[in-house]
Every structure is written in structure tokens, then in C-alpha cells.
Amino acid sequence: ALVNDVHLDALSEDTIVWKHTTSGHYTAASAYKAQFLGLVLSPMDQMVWKTWAPPKAKFFTWLAIQDRIWTADRLQKCGWPNCGLCTLCKREQESGPHLFFKCRFTIRLWNLVIAKFGLHHMDTSMWHLESSVKEWWTNRTSAGVPNRKAMASLTMLVSWTIWNERNARVF
Ligand SMILES: [Zn+2]
Structure with a gap:
């Protein structure tokens, strides 16, 4: 389900930008919050x-x-x-x-x-x-x-x- 909100950048190899934290780094807490915000939908x-x-x-x-x-x-x-x-x-x-x-x-x-x-x-x-x-x-x-x-x-x-x-x- 999370894939919908993960943007793969083709130019920078293996870098995933996660937009639910200001730093762009994935945290479990931000993923949890995103689900409650309804932003992550399968x-x-x-x-x-x-x-x-x-x-x-x-x-x-x-x-x-x-x-x-x-x-x-x-x-x-x-x-x-x-x-x-x-x-x-x-x-x-x-x-x-x-x-x-x-x-x-x-x-x-x-x-x-x-x-x-x-x-x-x-x-x-x-x-x-x-x-x-x-x-x-x-x-x-x-x-x-x-x-x-x-x-x-x-x-x-x-x-x-x-x-x-x-x-x-x-x-
Ligand atoms: Zn028919």
C-alpha cells in the first residue's frame, strides 16, 4: 500500500523520497500517521x-x-x-x-x-x-x-x- 506515496527518483539510484516527514526520511511514526490521514490507500x-x-x-x-x-x-x-x-x-x-x-x-x-x-x-x-x-x-x-x-x-x-x-x- 505504501508504494503509492513513495516516489522513486530514476536519476538518483535507490533513493526514495518520503513526503510525510519534512526531512523526507521514512519513519514508522510518519507512516502510521499517513495511514490515519488517509493518504496511503491500496x-x-x-x-x-x-x-x-x-x-x-x-x-x-x-x-x-x-x-x-x-x-x-x-x-x-x-x-x-x-x-x-x-x-x-x-x-x-x-x-x-x-x-x-x-x-x-x-x-x-x-x-x-x-x-x-x-x-x-x-x-x-x-x-x-x-x-x-x-x-x-x-x-x-x-x-x-x-x-x-x-x-x-x-x-x-x-x-x-x-x-x-x-x-x-x-x-
Ligand atoms: Zn451479453
Whole structure:
């Protein structure tokens, strides 16, 4: 987790500048304080836990990012009954990546959200190139994204909505 706030200087070999003490030297006390200040966040904190979303949605996201939700492809691998085709488009096998960023239904929903909130920096047309839920989620909420916390929350709520819609159709 600490890596986010440690800046490696390529020119001076093996020198780490720690910005939570005036001297720039790392101390355990400053690291401890930094955690309380909320300055040190792991990627999972930024993608999941430090968002504006209900706890259920956060837990769902935490599982989805690790490819641990029970989509049809995973059930199939375990030899368990499953819905097979994606219940939203009824065209392709359901998987995490398909459901959350490749399905035509999902892309349509995202495009509506993008238009409604004026999120012009987002472009769904390249999403088919991304391979895992974790990769896609990270790219939606990485350091360069404007309003990172809001985007992490929005990504979660749209995906949570899709998951609930999918469940309503399966069960
Ligand atoms: Zn689909």
C-alpha cells in the first residue's frame, strides 16, 4: 500500500523520497500517521472501499475484481448448472468481462450514463480490448482519471445495477 506515496527518483539510484516527514526520511511514526490521514490507500481501497456506495455493492465489487462472482463460465468449469448465455443479450457466453464491459446491453447503459453526466473522457469503443474485470476496473479508476473517487463509485453502481438486472433474469 505504501508504494503509492513513495516516489522513486530514476536519476538518483535507490533513493526514495518520503513526503510525510519534512526531512523526507521514512519513519514508522510518519507512516502510521499517513495511514490515519488517509493518504496511503491500496488500489483495492481506491477501487472499492473508499467509494460512495452501499456495503453490499462494495462487497460485490471486491469479489468481481478478483473474478470470484458466479458467472456462467465459472459455474460451467465446476460442472454446475448455469444460465449459459448472457441473460442480457442472449448471444454470448456469460463471463465477468462480458457482463461488465463487453455486452451490448452493458455498453448501451454505459453510453447513456456517459451522456447524462457529460463524461466525455470515457470511450466505451475500446473496452473490448481489455481482458479482465480487474484490468477494466483499474483503468476506469486509475490515478489519471478525473474525479477518481466519483468514477470509482459510478463504475461500482453501474456494474452493481447490471449484476442485479442479471440476477433478476436468472432467478
Ligand atoms: Zn451479453
